[in-house]
Amino acid sequence: MVLTKERIIQRLQDKFNELAPGFEEPHGMLSVTVPAEANLKVMQFLYDEEELRFRFLTDLTAVHYPERAGEELCVVYHLHNLVDNVRLRLKVYVPVEKPDVFTATRIFAGANWMERETYDFFGINFIGHPDLRRILNVDEMDYFPMRKEYTLEDPQRTDKDDEMFGR
């Protein structure tokens, strides 16, 4: 039997109805939004179910939405069912003041470095991560550069003034 999107939505609604999962399909790929504290429960369910078998974590990253009060940071998991070749996006939203998300390293060992990267750039605090340090940026960096309140340019640079660059 082919694993359809409708079937995935059906299974998730049956199991997690009290969490009120949100579903959308941007660009034809199913996105599931769940509360941040339930991310591991849902991921474990998607992993363990014989029918669903989402056992590969393709990508893990975050998005910053400064205009969404109370849910500024979104952590996105891209899951892949390699048997049926079905992909699924799992999203959780957390406030920027308290960006705590449970680590996925217990389910996917590959989440280790991806969570370090997400911490490095967005400052998501992955609770239970074995080694949550910066991975790409310099250790001395004191901010999270992909958050939108920081400029893309190097803030320490003084020789580029607006007059010279027509800005």
Add this chain to the structure above:
Amino acid sequence: MPRPVQYNTNDKVKLVDMPEGHMGEGFMATSFDKVVGLARKNSLWPLPFATSCCGIEFMATMGANYDLARFGSERMGFTPRQCDMLLVAGTIAKKMAPILRQVYIQMAEPRWVVAIGACASSGGIFDSYSVLQGIDQVIPVDVYVPGCPPRPEGILDGILKLQELVGNESLRRRSSDHYKQLLAGYGIQ
């Protein structure tokens, strides 16, 4: 029968000019500065620190067409301890900066640095949180070569400019207070 190809006969080899001085039968008197400068400038050993596309242009500079060896930089030493001239070719990320600094510290005095290309000189197009905005933030630079990337002619020109600096450098410069202050400004002993 004349040979069709003329190899290095004496009229084709360009020798450097003799330094000024007093000459007589069996002796020559000149200043030590000039002799040492002459020797140093025509035997600069390059240390390529190539991280991106400028490094490819530097490879062309070392190749047979442009041939940096003509100017006495025949041998590249891939250890900083043997080299005089650090050629930084390419983008230096902030995470790479301490490594570059370490390489510079490992070089013995006298040492010179050429920043090849826009990225090494100023960060170039990568005006970003992760890229060092010019290597002169971590080590002193003698010659900047502009270009993105510079052509091999540009790199050759930069090295010839450096040769001018090396040839005219006072022997006391490296022990002067001014130089020590410069290095102290970078936190290098």
